[in-house]
Amino acid sequence: MTSTATGKSELTAEFVNPIISSTVSVFEMMLECTPKRTGLSLKADHIPQHELSAVIGISGKAAGTLVLSLSKSVGIGVLDRLVGISTDEINDEVCDAVCELANMIAGSAKAQLEHLEASISIPNIITGIGHTVHYPSNVIPICIAFDSEIGTFTIEAGFSDK
Structure with a gap:
């Protein structure tokens, strides 16, 4: 890894604790569900683990991307627990519920990182197995x-300073 990549990875690491605490608090408050962190790793590729991803761009003193990656069944569970609607497929309602959940997680993490003067974009949904997300x-x-x-689900994040 080059020194540039190392510096950017260290900046990304600065975001980890606020992202973890935000994810846990939003899942507990909004979904009455307690997520447990099961792993932390650097990604060798930019392909999310699951077929449903809410992607949020972050700008300010740092630029980056935050991805909430869920399986179809977890996305359906989010819709059911968030608004009480049942379905058996990824549809517009599932995508909207996952976007809202990702937005709450990013907003909570942003509040904990105010020294970076971050702005967050509206989440975009990408579906399909093997899709790619681009980071700085x-x-x-x-x-x-x-x-x-x-x-199971993952949160993926990559940031660089401007």
Whole structure:
């Protein structure tokens, strides 16, 4: 890893604790579900683990990308627990519920990182197995794995200073 990539990975690491605490608090408050962190790793690629991803751009003193990656069943569980609607497929309602959940997690993490003067974009949803998410150049994203009552999911994040 080059010194540039190392510096950017260290900046990404600064975001880890606020992202973890935000994820846990939002899942507990909004979904009545307690996620447990099961892993933390650097990603060798930019392909999220699951087929449903809410992608949020972050700008300010640092630029980056935050991804909430869920399986189909977890996305359906989010819709059911958030608004009480049941379905058996990824549809617009599932995508909207996952976007809202990702927005709450990013907003909570942003509040804990106010020294970076971060702004967050509206989440975008990407679906399909094997999709790619692009991070700032030379950034090695961090992947935080969770398990919960509704299934496993990951939060991926990669940031660089401006």
